[in-house]
Amino acid sequence: MKKETLDYVIEKTHVLMNAASCSSEAKAAAQSWLDAVGTANEAAETKKYIAELEADIMPINNLIGFADSEAGVKCFGAELAKNIAAHAREIKAAGAGYCDCPACTAVAEILARKTELL
Incomplete structure (x- = not known):
């Protein structure tokens, strides 16, 4: 993944987590993804994060x-x-x-x- 994309998604992930309307599930998935960035678990957590976001968007x-x-x-x-x-x-x-x-x-x-x- 390009650094520009990663930086953008990290920034938007923080916006999401700080939003009052963010569900606890999305917040937890966001934190798990952030924790996995740069690790061997990044790809797996990215898939989980995307799945949670797709389920949560209204x-x-x-x-x-x-x-x-x-x-x-x-x-x-x-x-x-x-x-x-x-x-x-x-x-x-x-x-x-x-x-x-x-x-x-x-x-x-x-x-x-x-x-x-x-």
Whole structure:
């Protein structure tokens, strides 16, 4: 892997880990990957990291469905859930395929370099 790609993904991984919206599973996978960089385990951890990121990124339709659901209202509160659903519909109409929260944005940026990582 090119140093430029590695540096970029390391930077975006730190952004991901610092995002309030980052899941504990993604955070753990990110840390495991960072710990493996430059070791014999790097390739295996990279595959695990990519798999976790692909599982965690929130497709826009799933976000809309969740925000509009009873579970979304319980999670976010009625007003915030309504606002999240409206925002998600706006970005979907503009062409977004995924949530644009800080964690999903970082994941999308990392996954854009997936072929360079593997």
